[in-house]
Amino acid sequence: MSMLYSWPEAALWTGMVDRSFDETVDAFHRGATAVAKAARKAEARNGLGPSQLAVLGYLQREGPLPIAALAARENVSHPTMSRLVSGLERAGLVAKALSATDARARMVAITELGDRRRGDAVFVRRELVEALAGRLTPTALAELVDALEAVAAQISDGDSRQSSIAR
Secondary structure, three states: OOOOOOOHHHHHHOOOOOOOHHHHHHHHHHHHHHHHHHHHHHHHHHOOOHHHHHHHHHHHHHOOEEHHHHHHHHOOOHHHHHHHHHHHHHOOOEEEEEOOOOOOOEEEEEOHHHHHHHHHHHHHHHHHHHHHHOOOOHHHHHHHHHHHHHHHHHHHOOOHHHHHHHO
16 A cells, blocks of 8 residues: 655655655665564574674773663663663673762673674674675665665764654
């Protein structure tokens, strides 16, 4: 069932691409869903979920962070992030310590094991991208990467309309 759209910008859509706006929305959703499913399936081999991998990634890139900062990055509540971090701590993937600057804050740092497990996950993602990239021409792959970077930037740049969509 095709739904009519009401965005004022949609009037500009006519003539921009060789498919309707609704067909484009459907193709975008199918593509994003297929990539997300493939990534989840590949990452399941390492036994960590997307949020756990995201937390390990933040800690790997940025160093120790307070639970509140991790919660903000993942757009979850402090108690939810605290439970996630506790599970990672029980698995030996992170360690918690008191903050040197705020006695109320707990800092979370990635452990050597956490670093290795995150590295394994990155390797699995690389395998997935290599498999997908092998099915595309170099030009199509470059265009896809450019488009994905543009989408990611739009969602994370604070644009109120895009931010409300991502929530």
